[in-house]
Amino acid sequence: MTSTVRSQLPGTDGGDPAGLQLVIKNARLSTDDNELHNIAVRAGTIVALANRNEDLGPAETTVDAEGRWVIPGAIDTHSHINQRAPEFNHVPGLGPDDNFAVESRGALAGGCTTALNYVQFGPPSLLDSYRSSLATATGQSMMNVCFHGCLMDMDQVAEIPQAVVEGLRTFKIFMPYRGEEARNLGGIGSLNHAQMRIAFSEIAAHGAQALVHAEDGDIVDHCMRHESSAGLDSLAGWERSRPTIAEGDAAWTAMYLAEEAGCPVSIVHVSSLEAIRARRALGYSGAGLESCVHYMLLTTASDIGPEGKVAPPLRDPDLAEAITEAVLAGEIDFFGSDHNVWPSAAKQEWESAKPGLPGIGLMLPLLLTHLVYERGMTMERAIALTSRNAAVRFGLPGKGRVALGADADLVILEEGRREIRADELHSAVDYSPYEGMTLRAWPHTTVCGGTVVYQDGKFPNPDFRGEMLNNRFRGAAVGVF
Numbered sequence: 219m220t221s222t223v224r225s226q227l228p229g230t231d232g233g234d235p236a237g238l239q240l241v242i243k244n245a246r247l248s249t250d251d252n253e254l255h256n257i258a259v260r261a262g263t264i265v266a267l268a269n270r271n272e273d274l275g276p277a278e279t280t281v282d283a284e285g286r287w288v289i290p291g292a293i294d295t296h297s298h299i300n301q302r303a304p305e306f307n308h309v310p311g312l313g314p315d316d317n318f319a320v321e322s323r324g325a326l327a328g329g330c331t332t333a334l335n336y337v338q339f340g341p342p343s344l345l346d347s348y349r350s351s352l353a354t355a356t357g358q359s360m361m362n363v364c365f366h367g368c369l370m371d372m373d374q375v376a377e378i379p380q381a382v383v384e385g386l387r388t389f390k391i392f393m394p395y396r397g398e399e400a401r402n403l404g405g406i407g408s409l410n411h412a413q414m415r416i417a418f419s420e421i422a423a424h425g426a427q428a429l430v431h432a433e434d435g436d437i438v439d440h441c442m443r444h445e446s447s448a449g450l451d452s453l454a455g456w457e458r459s460r461p462t463i464a465e466g467d468a469a470w471t472a473m474y475l476a477e478e479a480g481c482p483v484s485i486v487h488v489s490s491l492e493a494i495r496a497r498r499a500l501g502y503s504g505a506g507l508e509s510c511v512h513y514m515l516l517t518t519a520s521d522i523g524p525e526g527k528v529a530p531p532l533r534d535p536d537l538a539e540a541i542t543e544a545v546l547a548g549e550i551d552f553f554g555s556d557h558n559v560w561p562s563a564a565k566q567e568w569e570s571a572k573p574g575l576p577g578i579g580l581m582l583p584l585l586l587t588h589l590v591y592e593r594g595m596t597m598e599r600a601i602a603l604t605s606r607n608a609a610v611r612f613g614l615p616g617k618g619r620v621a622l623g624a625d626a627d628l629v630i631l632e633e634g635r636r637e638i639r640a641d642e643l644h645s646a647v648d649y650s651p652y653e654g655m656t657l658r659a660w661p662h663t664t665v666c667g668g669t670v671v672y673q674d675g676k677f678p679n680p681d682f683r684g685e686m687l688n689n690r691f692r693g694a695a696v697g698v699f
């Protein structure tokens with residue numbers, strides 16, 4: 219006789235069975251290697267998890283996972299959807315009216331259901347930038363979005379209290395960008411150390427947390443001049459213009475100042491071992507580290523020319539391998555794609571190429587391929603890196619789990635071998651630095667808020683819109699972290 223394992227949310231039993239939004243049958247879960255499970259969803263929430271032998275009743279939609287992995291939708295902790303240059307507004311999918319619509323579809327096709335996306339850069343007002351970014355995403359995005367704010371100058375630091383009231387809980391500080399480089403990037407401004415100290419105190423006082431782009435501007439400026447005058451013409455030259463010591467110097471400073479101010483801080487897009495070493499040495503428990511798959515999978519030896527220009531830069535193959543080993547050793551907490559939407563036309567010349575890579579739709583499949591299928595990481599740990607740790611860190615407790623009461627943001631994985639082709643990524647960006655690489659796992663079906671939003675190359679519910687998660691924080695007591 220088969221024993222039945224069933225758990226159900228209190229108060230949901232006896233409800234109208236027709237009220238079930240979704241049932242996924244025969245799901246392989248990371249928490250249990252031996253049994254397949256059925257999952258029931260009502261109103262966007264997982265309300266029952268049962269042994270595969272138990273019928274959970276009819277639902278509006280039933281999907282048979284046929285023993286495939288079912289994992290939480292990825293949370294991309296770092297994306298720049300709608301961070302465009304005006305000269306590309308006319309390109310389909312790259313204008314303000316459709317960039318969120320298009321890129322969110324590409325993300326869902328890649329199993330990413332939530333983007334922690336940066337507001338549009340630039341002065342003068344953080345609040346204006348946040349409000350307009352939020353309004354733009356609300357009408358368009360098929361995925362969930364939570365905005366990170368950016369602090370470009372002290373006027374924006376002064377806006378922190380009101381920004382927190384309106385739902386921002388994370389504020390990014392840049393350290394490298396100055397002068398012409400800053401102007402070319404839409405007016406990014408960096409804070410100096412004294413300003414950072416004030417910003418960290420203000421962020422901490424409002425129960426929020428800081429994110430830091432850690433490359434020291436003095437070192438970058440000096441090395442960039444040298445490489446430019448020598449004639450920048452390779453990814454190795456670009457790497458020398460932003461050496462790992464610049465990341466180390468900035469990461470040590472940022473974590474030290476943040477700890478002194480009692481402010482939680484994450485060093486974003488970690489590209490070397492320096493920030494890892496700094497966190498270990500400082501021992502600051504409020505520090506988090508984010509990395510990106512491109513620092514493991516692309517290097518200065520990749521044959522991608524100026525399309526590979528990104529800051530921090532791609533490193534040499536030995537360092538890329540060392541990053542992989544550090545991730546396997548548990549030194550990195552979560553991953554962002556640092557998805558940028560520059561088309562290939564913006565990436566032609568070494569000097570003028572915009573820094574930034576597309577990748578939100580490949581973060582989860584590439585990470586699983588590289589770490590789980592090629593390097594033996596458990597699926598459970600991969601889930602921690604791609605969703606659970608971010609959910610904990612950024613105050614999204616319903617996410618990052620396939621569990622009773624959790625949000626039904628789910629991915630059913632296909633396994634096998636599939637070649638990456640940019641024209642199959644559902645993005646407005648017309649190239650991929652990963653073109654031709656082979657995936658070992660990718661989404662078969664993606665579910666967002668209990669709705670099947672992607673299946674087998676198609677988007678069956680194109681009118682679905684994701685949740686704007688900053689609204690969850692609105693009016694909430696400060697100190698949520």
Ligand SMILES: [Zn+2]
Nearest residue numbers: 296297298556
């Ligand atoms: Zn970024």
